[in-house]
Amino acid sequence: MSYATKIGSIEIRNPLILASGILGTTYSTLQRAYEAGLGAVITKSIGPRARGGNPNPSVFALQEIRSLINSVGLANPGYQSFRHDIETLIENQIPTIVSIFGENISEFSEVLDGLKDLPILGFELNLSCPNTDKGGVQIGTDVDAVYNIVKTLKDRTNLPLWVKLTPNVSDMIEIANAAVKGGCDAIVAINTLKAMVIDIQTKQPILGFKRGGLSGSAIKPIGIRYIYDLYENLDEKIPLIGVGGIYRGEDVIEYLLAGATAVEIGSAIGVAYPENMIRFITMKIRKYMKEHDFSSIAEITGGAHK
Numbered sequence: 001m002s003y004a005t006k007i008g009s010i011e012i013r014n015p016l017i018l019a020s021g022i023l024g025t026t027y028s029t030l031q032r033a034y035e036a037g038l039g040a041v042i043t044k045s046i047g048p049r050a051r052g053g054n055p056n057p058s059v060f061a062l063q064e065i066r067s068l069i070n071s072v073g074l075a076n077p078g079y080q081s082f083r084h085d086i087e088t089l090i091e092n093q094i095p096t097i098v099s100i101f102g103e104n105i106s107e108f109s110e111v112l113d114g115l116k117d118l119p120i121l122g123f124e125l126n127l128s129c130p131n132t133d134k135g136g137v138q139i140g141t142d143v144d145a146v147y148n149i150v151k152t153l154k155d156r157t158n159l160p161l162w163v164k165l166t167p168n169v170s171d172m173i174e175i176a177n178a179a180v181k182g183g184c185d186a187i188v189a190i191n192t193l194k195a196m197v198i199d200i201q202t203k204q205p206i207l208g209f210k211r212g213g214l215s216g217s218a219i220k221p222i223g224i225r226y227i228y229d230l231y232e233n234l235d236e237k238i239p240l241i242g243v244g245g246i247y248r249g250e251d252v253i254e255y256l257l258a259g260a261t262a263v264e265i266g267s268a269i270g271v272a273y274p275e276n277m278i279r280f281i282t283m284k285i286r287k288y289m290k291e292h293d294f295s296s297i298a299e300i301t302g303g304a305h306k
């Protein structure tokens with residue numbers, strides 16, 4: 001029984017990947033998550049220059065629905081300062097995908113050019129951060145911008161490019177097809193959904209930035225629907241990576257059946273030490289594979305379409 005999975009040319013030891021942003025940008029926390037049993041890690045989204053965060057509080061737990069709302073936005077140290085952390089991850093043999101963002105093609109190109117000589121697995125393009133006024137929000141909702149950025153970056157590197165989509169659009173398939181036409185190597189869905197939470201005693205929004213993005217269990221059925229629809233409707237079949245609300249092995253299996261070849265785990269790793277959770281997820285997937293006579297992850301992928 002093989003637990004490895006292939007996302008285009010990339011092979012990883014299992015289908016569980018750390019989602020971008022959850023453990024910040026320090027290599028030691030990413031290393032710990034990998035050593036807990038993940039197949040690969042994705043860094044926090046890195047832009048051209050250091051950028052401060054939104055006012056606190058920027059993360060709030062919605063315990064009753066096992067979800068988070070955050071307005072962390074695109075806070076990051078800038079690619080030049082972050083290079084050293086990526087080098088350390090690589091020295092420690094940690095399969096690393098670097099998430100990058102920019103406010104336009106030239107900023108995306110600058111970050112890509114500044115990091116593309118590193119032996120990373122590939123880049124994930126964050127076109128979808130809903131927490132800032134500029135950047136992701138416009139790019140990820142505009143078909144032409146998505147095509148142009150993906151095409152431009154694809155021409156500048158041979159490294160795989162994954163495109164992470166925002167669910168905050170009226171037609172995600174159209175955006176995904178623009179990314180496919182631009183030459184992306186995989187589609188990642190989904191990023192957080194636009195959301196808000198108000199304290200009824202103070203009568204004020206709880207987040208310092210007022211508005212935020214929802215993640216965790218509440219968004220899982222939405223992520224599943226997107227992966228299912230993408231699997232059926234893309235102009236060309238390319239690997240899909242499911243993200244949104246994964247806490248248990250059952251959630252991973254559901255994403256695989258919808259059509260994913262791998263998954264990313266975010267909020268669940270942000271609220272608990274990863275070791276036990278990843279062990280439980282892995283045990284459940286192995287048990288399921290045995291019970292249902294699957295000998296590889298690829299055999300599970302897309303099973304709900306048959």
Ligand SMILES: Cc1cc2nc3c(=O)[nH]c(=O)nc-3n(C[C@H](O)[C@H](O)[C@H](O)COP(=O)(O)O)c2cc1C
Pocket residue numbers: 019020021022044045059068070072073074099126129164190191192214215216217219243244245246264265266267268270
């Ligand atoms: C605190 C926090 C920070 C995040 N930062 C980023 C980021 O920098 N780049 C990005 O593409 N997604 C970011 N995300 C979105 C996650 O990668 C993921 O798409 C989303 O949380 C849904 O997955 P989950 O339900 O497993 O958390 C962030 C999410 C959270 C909760």
